[in-house]
Amino acid sequence: MKEIDIRKDGLEAVRKQSGGDVAVTGCLGERYIGCGMKDGILRIKGTPGNALASYLDGGTVLVDGNVQDAAADTMNDGLLAVRGSAGDALAYGMRGGRVYVLGDAGYRAGVHMKAYGDRKGILVIGGRSGSFLGEYLAGGTIIVLGLGYEGRDITGYFCGNGMYAGTIYLRTGKAPLNLSDKLIRRAVGEDEEEQVIRPIVEDFASVFSIPAASCLEGGFIAIEADSSKSYSQLYAAV
Amino acid sequence: MRRFRIRKDEGCISCLRCARECSFGAIEAGEDRTLVFHHEKCTDCQRCVSCCPAGAIFITEDGNRFRHGSVFTDDDIREILLQAETGGVLLSSMGASGKDIPIYFDRLLLNASQVTNPSIDPLREPMETAVFLGRRPEGIQRDSEGRIVDNLPPHLELRTPIMFSAMSYGAISLNVHKALAAAAEELGTYWNTGEGGLHESLYPFKGSTIVQVASGRFGVHETYLNTAAAIEIKIGQGAKPGIGGHLTGKKIIGDVSKTRMVPEGLDAISPAPHHDIYSIEDLAQLVMSIKEATHHEKPVIVKVAAVHNIAPIASGIARSGADIISIDGYRGGTGAAPKRIRDNVGIPIELAIASVDQRLREERIRDRVSVIASGGIRNSADAVKAIALGADAVSIGTAALCALGCHVCASCHTGRCAWGLATQDPQLTGRLDPEKGAARLINLVNAWTREIKEIMGGMGINSIEALRGNRMALRGAGLNEKELEILGIGYAGE
Structure with missing residues (x-):
C-alpha cells in the first residue's frame, strides 16, 4: 500500500493516484480529497476537510475519524465509509453508491438524493442525524440506526420535508419531530425489513466490523411521500 | 379566455x-x-x-x-x-411583460466618430470581435531564467461576443439542443445545456458546450462535468429570481429521463436555494470542488438573476474563485415561471451590468472575473450597449429561439409549441430540422457580428476589448439623473 503524507506531498499527489490502494496520512482539514475519483481505495488518516469524495464516481474512500461538510456531494458511484461522524450537507444530490457513517451526521444529510436506473443512492447513519434529513428526497434509501440513542430522537426537525420519492428508514418507534403532514410514517413489516433493510445494514456492519444483529434490534419505521398530497403547485396557465 | x-x-x-x-x-x-x-x-x-x-x-x-x-x-x-x-397560481413563460418597466437599451444612444478620431471601415480594416472570458493573470511571472511563466488561468475563447443562453433539454427539444450545439461550434462560441443534463449524442460538441449545475444536480456526474468547455453553477434566473425549477413528470419521458437521470414520470424539482450554499464561502467551496473534479482545466461560471444589491452579490461571487459571472436580467426568458414572479421580480439587465461593472472596478477586482449579460438582448445594438455598459459578452435565448421559428407566443409552459421548440411531442419536435436550424442560428449571429463591427467602426473602435465598459460611447435620452448616474453615462447633448 502506497502512503501519501498530505501535509508534505499535497493534494496534487492524491489527485495523481488513479486506482490502487493508497493511505493518505496526516489529514488536518484538507478539502476536496478524492473529488471525482473513479476507482481505487483511499484510506484517510486524520480529519479531512470539506467536500471529501464529492462527485465520487467509483472506488472506495475509508475514513478513520470524522469528516466535515459536503462529503460525497453529487456522488454517482462507489463507497464512502466514515468511522467517526460527518458534518453538514452529507451526500447532497447523491445518485448512486453507498455512504456509511458509523457516528452521527449534521444538518441536511441526504438532501436531494435520487435514484436512476441501476443507480440508487444508499445513505446509512449509525448514530443520529441533525435537522433537514433527506429533504427533497427524489429517490434512494436513507437509514438512520440511532445506535446509542435508543429511546431518544434520532433525527432533528423537518425530517424529509419536500421529499417526493425514495424512503427514509429509522430504527425507532418514535415519530420524527414535527413531521410534515405531506409525509407518511408507517411501521416496517418483517418482509420489508428482511429484504430491504437487512442486506444494507449487514453490508454496513461488515464494513465497520461490528455485529449486524445489534444494528437491527427493535423495529424500523419508514417515512415516505404521501402521493395523494403532491408538492407541486396548482397552476393555471395564462 | x-x-x-x-x-x-x-x-x-x-x-x-x-x-x-x-x-x-x-x-x-x-x-x-x-x-x-x-x-x-x-x-x-x-x-x-x-x-x-x-x-x-x-x-x-x-x-x-x-x-x-x-x-x-x-x-x-x-x-x-x-x-x-x-x-x-398563474403560470407563464418567456420574458417579463412588465410594460411600464423601461427598456433602457431603447433610451441609450451610441456614439460615432466625426472629423477627429476617424471612424474605421470594417470592410477594409481588421476588426477584432474575439473575446476571452475568465480570470486575468494578476501579473507577469518570470522563472529564474527570466522567461515568462504561462500563468493564464483557464478561459473561454469566443470569436464573437454572442453566446447562447442556458435552456434545458426538457424545456426545449433535443433538436433545438442539436441546432444550438452545431451552430456554437461553427461560430466559435458556446451553447449552454441548462440544468437538464447533456444528451450523449451531443458529447462530440464538448469544446463548445457549457454544462450547468443547479440545485437538483440533474444529470450531473463526473463525465458530464468533463464533457464541457466550462461549468456553470446556476443560482438564479432572470425570469424567476428566487424561484426554482420544476419539470413535471409528464415531460420526463424517454431520453429526457435518461439525460436528467430521473425516472420516467417523476417530477424533477430543483428548488431555488442550493442546500449546500448558505454563504460566499460555501459557494467558493462548490466552485473549487467543481474545479477539482475537472482538474483545474475549465473556468467556472456562476449565474445569478439581476436583483437589488446585485453589485455586492457580484463582488462576492468574484471573490469566490468563480472565473465568470453570468447576470440574467428582468426580461430574461423561461420555459415556465409563475407570472407574478416573472413580471414583478428582478431588475433590468442594463442597470445591473452598469452597477456591477462600476462596483468591481471600484474594488479593483474587475479583472478577476468576466461578466456575461443576458435577459432581453434583441439585436446587435442591444449587445453593443450591454458591452459598453460593462459586459464582456452577451448571451441570447429568446432571440436564438426566434431564429428557429419562435414567435414569442409565450406558451412554452403548455408543452404544445407549434414550432417544435418547447415541446417533447415527437409529432412537433420533428418540425425543426437541426441542420437547417443551425444554419439559421449561424446566419443570425454572423449578421449581428457584422453589425457590431460596423457600429464599432463608426465609433472608431476596432476591438470588443476597447468597447467593454466604454461608457463614453453611450448617452441617454428620456432618462432621469438617477438613471444616468446608475448607468454611468451622460445625457444626449452632453
Whole structure:
C-alpha cells in the first residue's frame, strides 16, 4: 500500500493516484480529497476537510475519524465509509453508491438524493442525524440506526420535508419531530425489513466490523411521500 | 379566455394545412373540408399564418374588450376570472411583460466618430470581435531564467461576443439542443445545456458546450462535468429570481429521463436555494470542488438573476474563485415561471451590468472575473450597449429561439409549441430540422457580428476589448439623473 503524507506531498499527489490502494496520512482539514475519483481505495488518516469524495464516481474512500461538510456531494458511484461522524450537507444530490457513517451526521444529510436506473443512492447513519434529513428526497434509501440513542430522537426537525420519492428508514418507534403532514410514517413489516433493510445494514456492519444483529434490534419505521398530497403547485396557465 | 381571433379570407384553398399545423386545437378540419375555429384556444403563435400556402389566414387581437377607464385592465380581469375558476397560481413563460418597466437599451444612444478620431471601415480594416472570458493573470511571472511563466488561468475563447443562453433539454427539444450545439461550434462560441443534463449524442460538441449545475444536480456526474468547455453553477434566473425549477413528470419521458437521470414520470424539482450554499464561502467551496473534479482545466461560471444589491452579490461571487459571472436580467426568458414572479421580480439587465461593472472596478477586482449579460438582448445594438455598459459578452435565448421559428407566443409552459421548440411531442419536435436550424442560428449571429463591427467602426473602435465598459460611447435620452448616474453615462447633448 502506497502512503501519501498530505501535509508534505499535497493534494496534487492524491489527485495523481488513479486506482490502487493508497493511505493518505496526516489529514488536518484538507478539502476536496478524492473529488471525482473513479476507482481505487483511499484510506484517510486524520480529519479531512470539506467536500471529501464529492462527485465520487467509483472506488472506495475509508475514513478513520470524522469528516466535515459536503462529503460525497453529487456522488454517482462507489463507497464512502466514515468511522467517526460527518458534518453538514452529507451526500447532497447523491445518485448512486453507498455512504456509511458509523457516528452521527449534521444538518441536511441526504438532501436531494435520487435514484436512476441501476443507480440508487444508499445513505446509512449509525448514530443520529441533525435537522433537514433527506429533504427533497427524489429517490434512494436513507437509514438512520440511532445506535446509542435508543429511546431518544434520532433525527432533528423537518425530517424529509419536500421529499417526493425514495424512503427514509429509522430504527425507532418514535415519530420524527414535527413531521410534515405531506409525509407518511408507517411501521416496517418483517418482509420489508428482511429484504430491504437487512442486506444494507449487514453490508454496513461488515464494513465497520461490528455485529449486524445489534444494528437491527427493535423495529424500523419508514417515512415516505404521501402521493395523494403532491408538492407541486396548482397552476393555471395564462 | 378569448384573446385572439382567427380569420381567413376568400383566398383560402381549403387545403387544411392550418388545421394540421395548429398544435393548440384552435383550428380543426370540419366536414367537407371546412375549417372550424376555436378562437379561445389560439395563442397567436403564427404557425398557421406562416404555413398557409395561399396567405389566406390571419390572427388579430379579439375586437371585444372589457370596459375601459378602470385601473383594472383587460388582463387583470381575465386573470382574476381564471384564478377564481381554478384556484391556481398563474403560470407563464418567456420574458417579463412588465410594460411600464423601461427598456433602457431603447433610451441609450451610441456614439460615432466625426472629423477627429476617424471612424474605421470594417470592410477594409481588421476588426477584432474575439473575446476571452475568465480570470486575468494578476501579473507577469518570470522563472529564474527570466522567461515568462504561462500563468493564464483557464478561459473561454469566443470569436464573437454572442453566446447562447442556458435552456434545458426538457424545456426545449433535443433538436433545438442539436441546432444550438452545431451552430456554437461553427461560430466559435458556446451553447449552454441548462440544468437538464447533456444528451450523449451531443458529447462530440464538448469544446463548445457549457454544462450547468443547479440545485437538483440533474444529470450531473463526473463525465458530464468533463464533457464541457466550462461549468456553470446556476443560482438564479432572470425570469424567476428566487424561484426554482420544476419539470413535471409528464415531460420526463424517454431520453429526457435518461439525460436528467430521473425516472420516467417523476417530477424533477430543483428548488431555488442550493442546500449546500448558505454563504460566499460555501459557494467558493462548490466552485473549487467543481474545479477539482475537472482538474483545474475549465473556468467556472456562476449565474445569478439581476436583483437589488446585485453589485455586492457580484463582488462576492468574484471573490469566490468563480472565473465568470453570468447576470440574467428582468426580461430574461423561461420555459415556465409563475407570472407574478416573472413580471414583478428582478431588475433590468442594463442597470445591473452598469452597477456591477462600476462596483468591481471600484474594488479593483474587475479583472478577476468576466461578466456575461443576458435577459432581453434583441439585436446587435442591444449587445453593443450591454458591452459598453460593462459586459464582456452577451448571451441570447429568446432571440436564438426566434431564429428557429419562435414567435414569442409565450406558451412554452403548455408543452404544445407549434414550432417544435418547447415541446417533447415527437409529432412537433420533428418540425425543426437541426441542420437547417443551425444554419439559421449561424446566419443570425454572423449578421449581428457584422453589425457590431460596423457600429464599432463608426465609433472608431476596432476591438470588443476597447468597447467593454466604454461608457463614453453611450448617452441617454428620456432618462432621469438617477438613471444616468446608475448607468454611468451622460445625457444626449452632453
